[in-house]
Amino acid sequence: MNLPEHSQLGKASPYVDQYDAGLLFPIPRAPKRAEIGIGGTPLFFGADLWTAFELSWLNPRGKPQVALAHITVPCESSHLVESKSFKLYLNSFNNTRFASADEVRQRIRADISAAAWQGGPVRSQVGVNLVLPELFDREPIHELDGLNLDRLDVECTRYQPAPELLSAAFAEQPVSEVLVSNLLKSNCLVTGQPDWGSVQIRYSGPQIDQAGLLQYIVSFRNHNEFHEQCVERIFMDLWTRCKPAQLTVYARYTRRGGLDISPFRTSHPGPMPLPVRTARQ
Template identity: 70%
Template structure:
C-alpha cells in the first residue's frame, strides 16, 4: 500500500522530461476516511477539481505546445494522486513528441484514471479538458459566492481542529445559506508547508452560528492534512455538530508547483461547480 511518507514529496527528485506515467503516485483515501469515521460508503458525493498550469509537449516536428489542463477526479475513486508526483508526471511530457493534442488528452485521461482507480473492482473514467494557449484569455477569475464570514470581528484561540466550536440553532426555523471564508489554511501532511485556501459552505437546516463556523475554520490553521482530507473533515464535522439536512463544502486552494487542488463534497446530488480560479490562485 502506498503511503505519503514513501512518496517523493519533500525529497529531492530528478527532473524527467520524457513521458513516464509510472511517476504518478496514488495514495488510498481509506485510511484518512476511517480516521474521520467514514465507512466504506461515504455520506457524500463530489470530486476533486485540479488545474495544471505547467503542461507542455512537442509536436512531431519538435515545436513546443503549452496548455492548461482541467482535471476532474470523482471522490468515489479509491485513491488520490500525490501532488508532487502529478507535477513530475506532467513534466515528463516536456520533451516528448506527440502526434496531436488529442493524443496528449488521451494519455492524460488513461494514466490518471489508472492511478486513481487502481485497486477498484472496476475502473471508471475521469474528466480532463485542455485549454490551448489561444484560449487562455477566456479563463475566468471569480471569488466564491456567498456571505463572507471574514467580516466578523472575532477572537480566535484554537489552531488545531476543534469541532466543538460548531453549533447550530437546532429546533428553530431552518434556513438556507451560503457562507464563505478566505481564512482557510492547513499544512501539507508530509512537508508541513502551508496550504492556503478559500472555502464555501452551502447548507440547509438549523442555522449555523457564523462566528463559531469561522473559528472552526481558523482552527485548521496548524493542522497537517492533504486538501481532499481537510475538506472531508470540514464536511463531517459540520454534519455531525450542526445536523444540516443538506450540506456542500467546496474549497479552492492556491497553487503550488503549478497545480491547484479544489475538493467539492455534497450530501446530495448537485452539479459540480465550474473550475474557475479565484484571485489568489
C-alpha cells in the same frame, strides 16, 4: 500500500522530461476517511478538481506546445494522487512528442484513471479538458459567492481542528445559506509547508452559528493534512455537529508547483462547480 511518507514529497527528485506514467504516486483514501468516521461508502458525492498551469509537450515536428488542463478526479475513487508526483508526471511530457493535443488529453485521462482506481473496477472516469492558448483569455477569475464570514471580529485561539466550536440553532426554523471564508489554511501532511485556501459552505437546515464556524475554519491553521482530507473532515464535522438536510463544502486552494486542487464534496447529486479560479489562484 503507498503511504504519504513514501512519496517524493520533501525529497530531492530527478527531473524526468520523457513521458513516464510510473511517476504517479496514488495514496489510498480509506485510512484518513476512517479517522473521520467513514468506514465504507462515503455519504457524500464530489470530486477533486485540479488545474495544471504548466503543461507542455512537443508536436510531431518537435515544436513545444502549451495548454492548461482541468482534471476532475471523482471522490469515490479508491485513491487520491499525491500532488508532487502529479507535477513530476506532467513534467515528463515536456520533451515527449505527441501527435495532437487530444492524444495528450487521452493519455492523461487513462493514466490518472489507472492511478485513482489502482487496478480496481473503474466506477467513474477521470475527466480531462485541455484549454489551448487561443482560449486562455476566456479563463475567468471570480471569488467564491456567499456571505463572507471574515467580516466577523472573533477571537481565535484554536489552531488544530476543533469541531466542538460548531453549533446550530436546532430549535429555530431551518434556513438555506451560502457562507465563505478566505481564512482557510492547513499544512502539507508530509512536509508541513503551508497550503492557503478559500472555502464555501452551502447548506440547508438548522442555522449554523457563524462566529463558531469561522473559528472552526481558522482552527485548521496548524493542521497537517492533504487538501482533499481537510475538506472531507470539514464536511463530516458539519454534518455530524450541525445536522443539515443538505450540505456542500467546496475549497479552492492556491497553486503549488503549477497545480491547484479544489476539492468539492456534497450530500446530494448535482453539477460540479465551473472551473473558475479565485484571484489568489
